[in-house]
Amino acid sequence: MDQHHTHNTGSRDLRMARSMCWHCQSEMSGEYFCERCVKVQPVSKETDYFTCFGLPRRLTIDLKKLEAKFYEMSRAFHPDFYQNKSETEQTISLGNAATLNTAYRTLRDPIQRAEYLLDLEAGSVKDIRTSPPSDLFEEILELQETVEAYRASDRTSETGRRLLTQLVAERQALDQRKQDMEHHLQQICTDWDALQDRGEATSQARTERDRLLKQMREILSNRTYVKNIVNDLAATIG
Amino acid sequence: MAYSDKVVDHFNNPRNMGSFKKDEDGVGTGMVGAPECGDVMKLQIKVQDDMIVDAKFKTFGCGSAIASSSLATEWLKGKTIEEAQKIKNTDIVQELNLPPVKIHCSVLAEDAIKAALADYQKKADKPEAAR
Numbered sequence: 001m002d003q004h005h006t007h008n009t010g011s012r013d014l015r016m017a018r019s020m021c022w023h024c025q026s027e028m029s030g031e032y033f034c035e036r037c038v039k040v041q042p043v044s045k046e047t048d049y050f051t052c053f054g055l056p057r058r059l060t061i062d063l064k065k066l067e068a069k070f071y072e073m074s075r076a077f078h079p080d081f082y083q084n085k086s087e088t089e090q091t092i093s094l095g096n097a098a099t100l101n102t103a104y105r106t107l108r109d110p111i112q113r114a115e116y117l118l119d120l121e122a123g124s125v126k127d128i129r130t131s132p133p134s135d136l137f138e139e140i141l142e143l144q145e146t147v148e149a150y151r152a153s154d155r156t157s158e159t160g161r162r163l164l165t166q167l168v169a170e171r172q173a174l175d176q177r178k179q180d181m182e183h184h185l186q187q188i189c190t191d192w193d194a195l196q197d198r199g200e201a202t203s204q205a206r207t208e209r210d211r212l213l214k215q216m217r218e219i220l221s222n223r224t225y226v227k228n229i230v231n232d233l234a235a236t237i238g
Numbered sequence: 239m240a241y242s243d244k245v246v247d248h249f250n251n252p253r254n255m256g257s258f259k260k261d262e263d264g265v266g267t268g269m270v271g272a273p274e275c276g277d278v279m280k281l282q283i284k285v286q287d288d289m290i291v292d293a294k295f296k297t298f299g300c301g302s303a304i305a306s307s308s309l310a311t312e313w314l315k316g317k318t319i320e321e322a323q324k325i326k327n328t329d330i331v332q333e334l335n336l337p338p339v340k341i342h343c344s345v346l347a348e349d350a351i352k353a354a355l356a357d358y359q360k361k362a363d364k365p366e367a368a369r
Contacts, residue, residue, distance in 0.1 A: 134269050137278045141296045221273030228276030229298065 022088070032076065032096070040077070042092045048120055049103035057121075058196060059114060059189035061107060070104045111182075111223070114189060114216055122213050133222055140229050143170055147236050164237060171233045174226055181223045188215050241301055242335035248305035253312050256294045258282045266358025268350040272342060277303045281350035283314055283322070285358055290314050290322060295350075302340040306330050306347035314351065319358070325351055 020027060021034035021041065028034060031054075032041050043052060050057045053069045075081075077096040082089050106112045150163040192212050195205065241249070257280065258265045264285045271278045277299030284292040293311035297304045309330055314322055330336070330344035 132269055132271050137269050137271060137280065140278050140298050141280055144296075144298045217273075221271070224273055224276040225271060225278060232298075 022092075032073075040082070040089055040092050040096070043096045043099045049107055049116060052100070052103045053107065055107075056196070057117065058193045059110075059117060060193050061113065063108065066104070066107060070100065073100055110186070110189070111220070114185060115220055117192075118213060118216055118220070121209075122217070133218075133225075136222060136225060140225060143229060144232070146170070147233060151236060167233060167237050171230060171237065174230050174233070178223060178226050178230065181219050181226065185216065185219045185223070188212055188219070192216070241305075244309075244334050245301055245305040245336070248308040248334070249301040252295075252304060252308045254292075254294050254308065254315075255296065257296055258284055258292075258294060264358070264362075266354040266356070266361065268353030268355070268357060270346055270349045270353055272299075272303075272346050274342070275299070277343070277346060279303060279307050279346050279350045281307055281310060281347070281354050283354045283358060285319065285362075288318055290317050290319070299346075300340075300343065302334070302336055302343040303346060305334055306336075306343045307350060309333060310347045310351055319355060322351060322355055 021037060021039060023039040024034060024037040026034065026036045028041065032043065033039065034041060048057070053066060053073070055061065055066070055069075074097065077093050077100060079090065079094050079097055082093040085093075106116050146163060146166060150160065150167055153160040153163055155161075155164070195208055195212065198205070258267075260267050260282075262284070266283045266285065268281045269279075270281075278297065279299065280296045282294045283290045293314040295307040295311050297307045310325065313325060313329075317325075325348065327341070327344035327348040330347055331341055334344070336344055
């Protein structure tokens with residue numbers, strides 16, 4: 001887990017290193033505009049999306065505030081306002097606008113937000129190995145067989161109708177499960193935020209941190225599996 | 239995206255689709271998933287005298303994932319445990335001409351092989367441990 005700390009420090013160093021205006025070389029004190037020459041500054045690739053919007057790294061976000069901040073920054077970076085500026089400034093504004101859009105889309109959606117936080121906190125999401133949920137996999141593979149049997153069946157026959165009824169019920173159950181998973185995820189997100197707010201550096205807090213990240217990872221993965229089969233079902237039975 | 243002829247062939251005529259009973263003697267089961275794309279793969283081997291005599295798979299996923307696991311079962315049959323350990327995802331990529339975005343499917347197939355072999359070994363070791 002130590003590597004995450006070095007990772008964080010690393011990105012902070014990079015932010016420090018670029019805190020010089022590309023135009024007048026003066027030290028940057030403003031956030032995205034140089035206070036001395038008022039030139040727009042590029043959003044560093046190392047800046048995470050939370051920091052980008054001036055938000056703490058928390059999973060509960062006030063969407064209204066996020067939207068307001070996004071609009072405010074969009075206006076500041078909008079390429080239309082840079083048409084009479086230098087080519088460098090045009091490029092920077094375009095890059096910033098694109099980064100901003102991705103950042104907004106990611107943070108707006110609670111699932112993507114959690115995936116993103118997991119990426120930041122635990123390195124690549126794949127790094128946390130969770131044991132594969134065998135029961136869920138068996139279920140998915142079995143269900144897929146039913147889906148295939150239905151596809152191959154004469155839909156007006158009794159078998160076809162029976163399979164359809166079964167699939168409709170399965171789909172409902174899976175939808176419910178997906179919702180349950182999302183509720184559970186929400187709970188973990190709240191726990192995560194509370195842990196961050198307490199800001200303890202004890203080994204107990206670190207264990208709790210790892211446990212929450214692992215759970216988040218597990219639910220997000222399982223949700224992807226369920227989502228996949230639900231989509232497949234939806235495509236088949238409409 | 240266009241699939242190679244070999245992928246299409248395996249997709250349309252999957253080899254060795256199905257399953258064995260998990261607790262059957264000499265059967266090793268590998269169950270793996272890719273959380274990024276939601277693909278699920280189950281690969282089973284049946285071993286007699288250190289030789290893989292049969293292999294089966296079930297895959298829920300894209301054409302490349304199905305083709306990768308289908309090919310894997312084809313390759314596994316007739317191999318010894320030791321030979322099977324040597325199957326690499328890159329061999330699958332090469333054989334099926336998988337494009338870069340589908341390489342993870344071959345990784346999944348290799349993981350499934352490894353998991354099935356490990357499960358078989360675990361089951362085979364158990365009686366010895368009891369001795």
